[in-house]
Amino acid sequence: xxxxxxxxxxxxxxxxxxxxxxxxxxxxARVSRWAPSPCGxxxxxxxxxxxRIGAEFSAxxxxxxxxxxxxxVLVLSSDPGKRVVLDRALSTGKVVLSPLxxxxxxxxxxxVAAAQARGRGVLLAPSALRHTAAGTSALKMVxxxxxxxxxxxxxxxxxPWGDRGQGRPGVLEDAGWxxxxxxxxxxxxxxxxxxxxxxxxxxSHDEDTAVLVxxxxxxxxxxxxxxxxxxxxxxxxxxxxxxxxxxGSRQAVxxxxxxxxxxxxxxxxxxxxxxxxxxxxxxxxxxxxVTGEADRVEGVAALRRVVALMNAVR
Amino acid sequence: xxxxxxxxxxxxSIARAAHLPAMSSLSDRVTLVATADPSExxxxxxxxxxEAAAYTDGHELIRRRDIDMVMIATPExxxxxxxxxxxxxxxxxxxxxxxxxTLVDADAMITACREAGVRLMIGHSRRFTRxxxxxxxxxxxGDIGAVxxxxxxxxxxxxxxxxxxxxxxxxxxxxxxxxSVGAALTNxxxxxDLLRWFAGSEPISVFAEHKVTVExxxxxxxxxxxxxxxxxxTIGSSEISNCLPPGYPAFHQFEIYGTRGAVRAKDHDLVGxxxxxxEGADFPESDRILLHNPTAYVREWVAFLEAVQGDGxxxxxxxxxxxxLRLALAAVESARTGRTAHLDARGAA
Numbered sequence: 001x002x003x004x005x006x007x008x009x010x011x012x013x014x015x016x017x018x019x020x021x022x023x024x025x026x027x028x029a030r031v032s033r034w035a036p037s038p039c040g041x042x043x044x045x046x047x048x049x050x051x052r053i054g055a056e057f058s059a060x061x062x063x064x065x066x067x068x069x070x071x072x073v074l075v076l077s078s079d080p081g082k083r084v085v086l087d088r089a090l091s092t093g094k095v096v097l098s099p100l101x102x103x104x105x106x107x108x109x110x111x112v113a114a115a116q117a118r119g120r121g122v123l124l125a126p127s128a129l130r131h132t133a134a135g136t137s138a139l140k141m142v143x144x145x146x147x148x149x150x151x152x153x154x155x156x157x158x159x160p161w162g163d164r165g166q167g168r169p170g171v172l173e174d175a176g177w178x179x180x181x182x183x184x185x186x187x188x189x190x191x192x193x194x195x196x197x198x199x200x201x202x203x204s205h206d207e208d209t210a211v212l213v214x215x216x217x218x219x220x221x222x223x224x225x226x227x228x229x230x231x232x233x234x235x236x237x238x239x240x241x242x243x244x245x246x247x248g249s250r251q252a253v254x255x256x257x258x259x260x261x262x263x264x265x266x267x268x269x270x271x272x273x274x275x276x277x278x279x280x281x282x283x284x285x286x287x288x289x290v291t292g293e294a295d296r297v298e299g300v301a302a303l304r305r306v307v308a309l310m311n312a313v314r
Numbered sequence: 315x316x317x318x319x320x321x322x323x324x325x326x327s328i329a330r331a332a333h334l335p336a337m338s339s340l341s342d343r344v345t346l347v348a349t350a351d352p353s354e355x356x357x358x359x360x361x362x363x364x365e366a367a368a369y370t371d372g373h374e375l376i377r378r379r380d381i382d383m384v385m386i387a388t389p390e391x392x393x394x395x396x397x398x399x400x401x402x403x404x405x406x407x408x409x410x411x412x413x414x415x416t417l418v419d420a421d422a423m424i425t426a427c428r429e430a431g432v433r434l435m436i437g438h439s440r441r442f443t444r445x446x447x448x449x450x451x452x453x454x455x456g457d458i459g460a461v462x463x464x465x466x467x468x469x470x471x472x473x474x475x476x477x478x479x480x481x482x483x484x485x486x487x488x489x490x491x492x493x494s495v496g497a498a499l500t501n502x503x504x505x506x507d508l509l510r511w512f513a514g515s516e517p518i519s520v521f522a523e524h525k526v527t528v529e530x531x532x533x534x535x536x537x538x539x540x541x542x543x544x545x546x547x548t549i550g551s552s553e554i555s556n557c558l559p560p561g562y563p564a565f566h567q568f569e570i571y572g573t574r575g576a577v578r579a580k581d582h583d584l585v586g587x588x589x590x591x592x593e594g595a596d597f598p599e600s601d602r603i604l605l606h607n608p609t610a611y612v613r614e615w616v617a618f619l620e621a622v623q624g625d626g627x628x629x630x631x632x633x634x635x636x637x638x639l640r641l642a643l644a645a646v647e648s649a650r651t652g653r654t655a656h657l658d659a660r661g662a663a
Contacts, residue, residue, distance in 0.1 A: 151525070151527045151537065151555070151557060152525075152537060152539070152553070152555060156465075195541065197521070197541040197551075199462075199549055201462035201463055201547065201548075201549065201571075202462060202571070203573065209462075212541075213521060213522070213523050213539055213540070213541055215523050215652075219525055221537070221539055223541075223553050225465055225551055227571065229462070229463050229576065230576065231571075231574070231576055233575065234576065247527075247555055247557065247558065249529065249557065250559065251559055252558050252559055
């Protein structure tokens with residue numbers, strides 16, 4: 001029987017909480033050490049989560065990120081200043097998982113790439129959307145020859161109004177990373193042009209609505225609508241209503257990854273069941289990289305694409 | 315009151331699917347006197363239930379003195395010719411959407427009918443569809459506050475494999491680049507009209523992308539996506555796709571978000587009947603109810619007849635159809651150039 005891979009965790013954001021709430025052994029992995037984010041704001045939560053799953057708590061994130069006994073580190077922090085953790089872990093040769101948004105500037109991507117090259121580490125920086133049950137299934141369907149040629153992608157993210165009048169990040173910063181990563185996962189071609197229409201339409205100080213039209217060099221056209229437009233009378237669960245539709249030459253796939261399920265409309269209509277939280281799928285990918293079962297890791301290259309797209313839209 | 319005597323020019327799919335059934339249900343108010351179509355069998359088939367005359371040349375129909383109004387159900391490239399001819403003969407005109415392929419044609423149609431003293435209405439059927447009427451009422455009552463975001467998707471399944479003459483195929487006029495502008499007009503004119511109608515403001519810019527997706531299409535853009543900025547600050551967004559698999563259940567997804575609430579009419583939440591067979595699932599109510607809504611065409615006819623017979627206002631003045639056309643053509647320009655097209659907020663060309 002193969003041994004489970006020991007992993008360290010830095011941070012106690014929403015993915016960390018989902019991981020700790022997983023009601024079964026992690027697939028091929030066990031959490032050995034857990035540290036709070038560098039800024040320390042989630043120290044109490046990290047302590048509680050470590051205790052909950054029987055991991056050793058360490059107040060020293062650098063010690064966990066550089067621990068030579070850990071082949072992999074998950075950076076599950078909501079702290080925007082997580083670049084230092086990535087640098088530390090990558091430069092010590094680890095497989096590092098940092099869900100988007102991990103770093104947000106091209107300068108930081110260069111820095112992460114340099115750290116990876118120094119330490120021969122491997123970075124995985126996916127969106128949660130890509131690792132939802134629906135997202136994973138949809139990506140497989142599109143890769144399948146039955147889907148045909150991808151013509152267009154339509155993605156809509158609708159979120160509650162929130163606290164009107166209070167400053168908060170624009171909707172692009174909140175939700176764009178997830179959608180962009182998924183979009184780039186189905187469209188390998190470079191972006192030809194981007195048009196963005198944005199506005200503060202629902203009483204926000206910051207931009208609460210963004211409608212984007214993106215054309216890729218392979219002729220795929222994507223339309224992305226993100227808006228904090230939902231009144232309180234429309235019930236939603238985090239992260240909001242996300243709908244993605246992929247239209248191919250033979251099939252169309254429509255998914256609501258955080259709501260109902262995935263439906264494939266071709267000769268038949270197929271609905272796929274739920275599986276685990278996205279973070280469990282991410283852990284599985286980390287283990288596959290550590291054990292050499294993953295045949296290809298886009299890593300920094302994928303991160304560079306998504307950061308470039310976000311900057312182009314900005 | 316005597317029934318209005320109708321001449322039908324163009325006896326293709328929209329006449330068969332929408333206008334002839336609507337006229338049949340209004341047989342106490344209209345009489346089909348004559349039909350015309352370059353295809354003689356099509357003209358005869360449309361005329362037969364009414365024992366009407368059938369022509370292959372619409373001018374012969376228009377020369378008849380016993381016709382009060384002309385229903386034009388031809389491709390848009392011919393709308394101006396038939397409208398001008400009908401107006402010159404003193405006949406009212408109900409014309410299928412889109413109004414025309416160019417604003418020059420649209421203006422000529424308006425001028426011809428105004429100078430002849432006859433009524434002209436363009437058949438934007440969705441303005442007469444119950445769901446949009448209810449949404450309009452909700453917006454007018456202030457139920458959702460100020461409209462800030464209007465978004466809609468048009469999804470039309472392609473013809474089943476082996477079936478002839480689907481939209482944008484080489485065998486259908488919508489796929490002929492000599493007479494068809496493509497999705498922006500054939501389907502998209504509905505979207506442009508609804509965006510503008512519900513935004514309650516004039517567009518000031520539009521950005522669009524389009525492409526060919528339907529198998530066998532020889533070059534007419536059948537896919538279009540666009541985002542529209544209105545003078546009020548409202549944003550509009552619409553995407554039109556015509557290549558969905560035959561099993562796809564939905565045709566239109568429409569949502570309006572306002573400062574106090576929202577209205578949503580998403581077809582895939584409204585599919586009432588799903589049938590499961592060996593070949594897979596299908597949605598027998600979708601096509602009849604959600605796309606060719608029979609009552610919408612009846613309402614459209616009633617509205618026009620009341621304006622003609624009662625001399626009242628038209629619920630859909632031709633200037634409104636022109637405004638939708640103006641936005642659609644701006645979207646085409648944007649898609650062709652890859653640049654944002656700007657429009658005069660006062661509604662000029």
